[in-house]
Amino acid sequence: MTTPLLEVRDLTRHFAVRKGLFGRTTGHVRAVDGVSFTIHRGETLGLVGESGCGKSTTGKTLLKLLEPDGGSILFDGSDITGFDRKRMAPVRRDLQVIFQDPYSSINPRATAGGYVGEPLRIHGLARGREALARVAELFQHVGLRPEHMRRYPHEFSGGQRQRLAVARALSLNPRLIVADEAVSALDVSIQASVINLLKDLQQEFGLAYLFIAHDIGVVEHISHRVAVMYLGKLVELADRKTLFTSPQHPYTQALLSAVPIPNPRLRRGQRLLLKGDVPSPINPPSGCRFHTRCPFAEDRCRVEEPKLRELSPGQLAACHLR
Numbered sequence: 502m503t504t505p506l507l508e509v510r511d512l513t514r515h516f517a518v519r520k521g522l523f524g525r526t527t528g529h530v531r532a533v534d535g536v537s538f539t540i541h542r543g544e545t546l547g548l549v550g551e552s553g554c555g556k557s558t559t560g561k562t563l564l565k566l567l568e569p570d571g572g573s574i575l576f577d578g579s580d581i582t583g584f585d586r587k588r589m590a591p592v593r594r595d596l597q598v599i600f601q602d603p604y605s606s607i608n609p610r611a612t613a614g615g616y617v618g619e620p621l622r623i624h625g626l627a628r629g630r631e632a633l634a635r636v637a638e639l640f641q642h643v644g645l646r647p648e649h650m651r652r653y654p655h656e657f658s659g660g661q662r663q664r665l666a667v668a669r670a671l672s673l674n675p676r677l678i679v680a681d682e683a684v685s686a687l688d689v690s691i692q693a694s695v696i697n698l699l700k701d702l703q704q705e706f707g708l709a710y711l712f713i714a715h716d717i718g719v720v721e722h723i724s725h726r727v728a729v730m731y732l733g734k735l736v737e738l739a740d741r742k743t744l745f746t747s748p749q750h751p752y753t754q755a756l757l758s759a760v761p762i763p764n765p766r767l768r769r770g771q772r773l774l775l776k777g778d779v780p781s782p783i784n785p786p787s788g789c790r791f792h793t794r795c796p797f798a799e800d801r802c803r804v805e806e807p808k809l810r811e812l813s814p815g816q817l818a819a820c821h822l823r
Contacts, residue, residue, distance in 0.1 A: 547724030614650030
């Protein structure tokens with residue numbers, strides 16, 4: 502079996518909660534608490550869950566925009582967990598990111614061409630006419646007109662600005678792109694066009710994606726495999742077809758129940774509605790973290806934390822009832 506492009510093992514990232522005049526630490530937010538997964542070359546792994554479950558923190562930590570507190574990150578077989586800024590510099594050419602808000606992540610004073618071409622200058626890959634030609638090529642790849650390179654961000658629509666962000670991510674010929682809620686701020690029709698763009702670019706350049714989203718319906722259209730996250734932990738991981746036709750974890754079933762469908766009569770099975778809010782990541786529940794909202798919870802679920810284990814080939818779930 503081929504070595505994964507990215508392998509994350511027991512990744513942990515906690516944030517200290519400080520109070521008082523002297524900033525005394527009173528607890529920790531367990532944003533990412535022992536997460537493991539792999540991404541292969543040319544594959545899209547969807548990472549889905551409610552807001553606050555740790556999805557974006559997972560993406561930023563594996564990119565080392567945040568330093569991990571524990572676990573390991575292996576990229577193309579090399580352990581980059583302990584890399585400092587200098588050692589990470591060449592790795593960052595292969596690891597790029599697309600953020601959620603295409604406006605706040607773009608320098609409003611820079612032209613569109615300057616924004617897209619900035620990584621080329623920083624890494625010393627191209628300057629002058631060579632850089633301009635490369636940027637014009639990137640504009641065409643993402644469906645923008647090269648003559649608009651001198652425009653400023655406010656002169657573009659939301660969908661066009663996100664295409665600029667995609668072009669910038671492509672500028673260094675990366676192998677893995679973390680798309681952090683990359684279409685969440687866009688209208689539904691624009692979402693579809695950006696997702697289709699990402700799929701086309703994947704086919705053309707052999708890209709791998711970690712596609713982070715809270716909308717499991719969007720994840721279905723782009724992912725090869727899907728990881729479901731709840732309160733800092735993965736609760737299910739499976740290929741797209743298996744997860745959407747035979748979800749094993751109650752939380753996954755509830756997420757799928759919330760997806761609107763044009764004809765309610767075509768809905769498969771009974772809807773699973775969740776009650777209550779997500780518990781605080783500062784003081785997560787004992788045992789299974791989902792037991793406070795799970796309609797099937799038993800006494801064992803309240804005291805013993807379930808392990809993420811393989812239930813069928815390629816499908817893992819963390820549930821005592823499976």
